[in-house]
Amino acid sequence: MFVVILTFCCICCFYFRRKFFLFLNGGKMFPYLIEETKRSSKPSSPTGKSNEEHTKTTSSYVSSRPPNDNSSPRLQALYASPLSSPPKSPTPKKGIRSRRDSIYDYKSEAAKKVEQIAKNRDERRQRQADEKAIKDQLMHLEQNNPYWEFAQMINEFRNGLEFKPLREHDAVIENQITVCVRKRPLNEKEDRRKEVDVITVNTRNQLIVHEPKHKVDLTKYLENQHFRFDYVFDETCTNDIVYKFTARPLVKTIFEGGMATCFAYGQTGSGKTHTMGGEFKGRQQNFKNGIYGLVAMDVFKYLNCPKQSKMNYIVSASFFEIYGKLVFDLLAKKQRLRVLEDGKQQVQVVGLTEKIVTKVEDVLELIQKGSLERTSGQTSANSNSSRSHAVFQIILRKAGSRNVEGKFSLIDLAGNERGADNNKSNRQTRIEGADINKSLLALKECIRALGRRGAHLPFRGSKLTQVLRDSFIGEKSRTCMIALISPGNYSVDHSLNTLRYADRVKELIATDLPADDIVDEVMINEEDSMEDVIDEEMLKDEERMLNISSMEWEVLESNRHVIESCVYFHRVACDLYKASQKNGFDKNSYATNWKNLLGEMIDIQKEALLKANEFCNILDGRT
Numbered sequence: 333m334f335v336v337i338l339t340f341c342c343i344c345c346f347y348f349r350r351k352f353f354l355f356l357n358g359g360k361m362f363p364y365l366i367e368e369t370k371r372s373s374k375p376s377s378p379t380g381k382s383n384e385e386h387t388k389t390t391s392s393y394v395s396s397r398p399p400n401d402n403s404s405p406r407l408q409a410l411y412a413s414p415l416s417s418p419p420k421s422p423t424p425k426k427g428i429r430s431r432r433d434s435i436y437d438y439k440s441e442a443a444k445k446v447e448q449i450a451k452n453r454d455e456r457r458q459r460q461a462d463e464k465a466i467k468d469q470l471m472h473l474e475q476n477n478p479y480w481e482f483a484q485m486i487n488e489f490r491n492g493l494e495f496k497p498l499r500e501h502d503a504v505i506e507n508q509i510t511v512c513v514r515k516r517p518l519n520e521k522e523d524r525r526k527e528v529d530v531i532t533v534n535t536r537n538q539l540i541v542h543e544p545k546h547k548v549d550l551t552k553y554l555e556n557q558h559f560r561f562d563y564v565f566d567e568t569c570t571n572d573i574v575y576k577f578t579a580r581p582l583v584k585t586i587f588e589g590g591m592a593t594c595f596a597y598g599q600t601g602s603g604k605t606h607t608m609g610g611e612f613k614g615r616q617q618n619f620k621n622g623i624y625g626l627v628a629m630d631v632f633k634y635l636n637c638p639k640q641s642k643m644n645y646i647v648s649a650s651f652f653e654i655y656g657k658l659v660f661d662l663l664a665k666k667q668r669l670r671v672l673e674d675g676k677q678q679v680q681v682v683g684l685t686e687k688i689v690t691k692v693e694d695v696l697e698l699i700q701k702g703s704l705e706r707t708s709g710q711t712s713a714n715s716n717s718s719r720s721h722a723v724f725q726i727i728l729r730k731a732g733s734r735n736v737e738g739k740f741s742l743i744d745l746a747g748n749e750r751g752a753d754n755n756k757s758n759r760q761t762r763i764e765g766a767d768i769n770k771s772l773l774a775l776k777e778c779i780r781a782l783g784r785r786g787a788h789l790p791f792r793g794s795k796l797t798q799v800l801r802d803s804f805i806g807e808k809s810r811t812c813m814i815a816l817i818s819p820g821n822y823s824v825d826h827s828l829n830t831l832r833y834a835d836r837v838k839e840l841i842a843t844d845l846p847a848d849d850i851v852d853e854v855m856i857n858e859e860d861s862m863e864d865v866i867d868e869e870m871l872k873d874e875e876r877m878l879n880i881s882s883m884e885w886e887v888l889e890s891n892r893h894v895i896e897s898c899v900y901f902h903r904v905a906c907d908l909y910k911a912s913q914k915n916g917f918d919k920n921s922y923a924t925n926w927k928n929l930l931g932e933m934i935d936i937q938k939e940a941l942l943k944a945n946e947f948c949n950i951l952d953g954r955t
C-alpha cells in the first residue's frame with residue numbers, strides 16, 4: 333500500500349513540477365524545460381505540424397485556461413500578454429510596424445531620388461538632342477552660308493546673358509544731349525542672303541556687336557564689342573517708343589525759348605527715314621508715326637494747353653535739303669536757296685518757304701510734299717539711297733513778331749557709309765560721300781561744343797552745321813542723336829563706324845576738362861575720326877571734286893533755266909508778233925516790250941554763258 337501511495341506521489345510530483353515551472357515564468361527562467369517540453373512533444377505531435385506551429389498550439393493551449401480571480405497579478409499579466417491572445421490576425425506589433433514603415437519610407441525616398449536622377453538625365457539628353465538637331469538643321473540649312481558657325485556662337489553667347497531691354501514704361505532721363513541707338517530687324521533681303529544678326533541688345537542702354545573674325549589658322553571666333561549709350565532700342569521697339577525717349581522730351585524746350593534738334597544718323601538702309609518720316613507700307617509711308625509727325629502732334633497739344641494758349645504763338649514749318657554745298661527748298665519744287673551769314677554770324681537761308689500751320693494735318697501734308705521731293709542717288713547698299721540731309725523745322729513765333737521763340741529741327745542725315753562705296757562706286761557717288769563725311773564730322777564737333785558750353789563752335793565746317801548754327805548755342809538748346817544700325821553681318825563694319833561716331837559725340841560731354849585740354853582733345857579726336865577715311869592728299873582731291881560737283885549743279889540749273897525761259901520767250905514773242913499784225917497796234921508798247929524781252933533773254937543767257945565758262949575752266953584745272 334505504502335509503495336502504491338509513494339509511486340502515485342512520485343508521478344504527481346513529476347507531473348505538477350513541469351506544470352508549475354511552466355506556470356511560473358512561461359519558460360523564461362527555465363528555458364531548458366520548455367525546450368525539453370518541445371523536444372518531448374515533437375514526436376507526439378498529432379497533427380504533424382511544424383515545431384513553431386506546435387509551440388503556438390501549445391501556447392494557445394496554455395492560454396486557453398483562464399486564470400481565476402485569485403490568481404497572482406503576475407499570472408494575470410501573463411494571461412493578458414499578447415502571447416496569450418490567440419493569433420487571430422497577422423497584425424504586427426506597433427514597434428515592428430513603424431520600423432517596417434520607415435523602411436518602406438526610406439525605400440520610397442531613395443526610389444524618388446533615383447527617379448529624379450533618371451528624369452534629369454532624360455531631360456539633359458533631350459536638351460542635348462534638341463541642340464544637336466538645331467545645329468544639324470542649321471548646318472543643313474546654312475550649307476552655303478559660311479556664317480552658320482558664327483550664328484551658333486552668337487546663340488551660345490546670348491544663352492549666357494541676362495536680358496533686360498528697354499520697355500515703354502521705363503524712366504525718361506532729361507539730358508541736354510542724348511545719344512541713343514536703334515537696331516532694326518533683319519529685312520527680307522538680309523534674310524534671303526542668310527545674314528546673321530550680329531547685334532545683341534541686352535539692357536536698356538547697352539549693346540554688344542559680335543564681329544565675326546578668323547584666326548591665322550582660319551579658326552572662327554567672335555570679337556564681342558560692348559557699347560553703352562543713353563538708350564538702346566532693340567528690333568521690337570516701335571517708332572512711338574523711340575519717340576518717347578528721344579524727341580518728345582525736347583518738345584517743351586521750344587516753348588521755353590530754346591532750340592531743339594533731333595538727328596537720325598546711320599548707314600543707308602539702317603532706318604533713318606523709317607524713324608524720322610514714318611513706317612513704310614510698301615511704297616506708302618505713314619507720316620503720322622514718324623518723329624516729324626509725332627513732334628507736330630505734341631507741339632499742337634502743348635499749344636492748346638491753357639498755359640500756352642495765352643501766349644498767342646504762331647507755328648510755321650519749313651522743309652529743305654542740303655546736298656553737298658547746295659540747299660534746296662523741298663516746299664518750293666526744290667528751288668535753289670542761298671545761305672548767307674551777316675556780320676553778327678546770323679545765318680539766313682534766303683527765300684526759304686515757311687508755311688504757317690494751324691493743325692497737325694497741315695504739317696503732315698507738308699511732310700508728305702517735301703518727302704516726295706527729296707534727292708536720291710544710287711549706291712551699292714540701297715537703290716533708293718538718300719545722299720542728302722533733309723531738315724524739317726517747326727518754328728514758333730509770337731503773333732505779330734518776326735523773332736523766333738523756339739525752333740525744333742529734325743534732321744534725316746545722309747547715309748554715312750562712304751568708305752566702302754568709295755572704292756567701287758562712280759565719281760558722283762564718291763563726291764557725294766566725301767561731302768557727307770565732312771559734314772558729319774563738323775556736326776559731331778558742333779554737338780560736342782554744345783556739350784562743353786562756351787567752347788568754340790566750328791559751324792562753318794559744312795552747310796549743314798552752318799544752317800543749324802543757332803541750334804548749337806544757348807543754354808536752353810537741347811539735342812538728341814539717334815544712331816541707326818542694321819543688324820546683319822554684312823553691315824558689321826558700318827554698324828561699328830556708326831556706333832563709334834555716336835560714342836564720340838557723347839564721349840566728352842560728361843567730362844570737366846580744363847579749356848586748354850578741350851582744344852587739344854577736339855583736335856585729337858578730329859584727327860582720330862578722320863584717320864581711317866581721309867588723308868591730306870585725298871582731302872584736296874575731294875575738295876576739288878566737290879567744287880566740280882557744285883559747279884556742275886549750278887551749270888545744270890542754269891541750263892534748265894534757259895530751257896524754261898526759252899519756252900516763255902517763245903510764247904511772249906509769238907504774242908507780241910501776233911499783236912503787231914493787227915490793225916492799229918500800239919507801236920510804243922510793242923517796242924518797249926520787245927526790247928525788255930530781248931534784254932531779259934540776253935541776261936539769262938549771259939549768266940548761263942558765264943557759268944559754262946567757269947565750269948570749263950574748273951574741268952580743265954585752270955581754277
Ligand SMILES: Nc1ncnc2c1ncn2[C@@H]1O[C@H](COP(=O)(O)OP(=O)(O)OP(=O)(O)O)[C@@H](O)[C@H]1O
Pocket residue numbers: 515516517519598599600601602603604605606607611612714716717718745746747816
Ligand atoms: N525699325 C524698323 N522696323 C522695320 N523695318 C524697318 C525699320 N527700320 C527700317 N526698316 C525698313 O528698312 C528699309 C530701309 O529703311 P530706311 O529707308 O528708313 O533707311 P534709311 O536709313 O533712311 O536709308 P537711306 O539713307 O537710304 O535713306 C525700309 O524698307 C524700312 O521699312
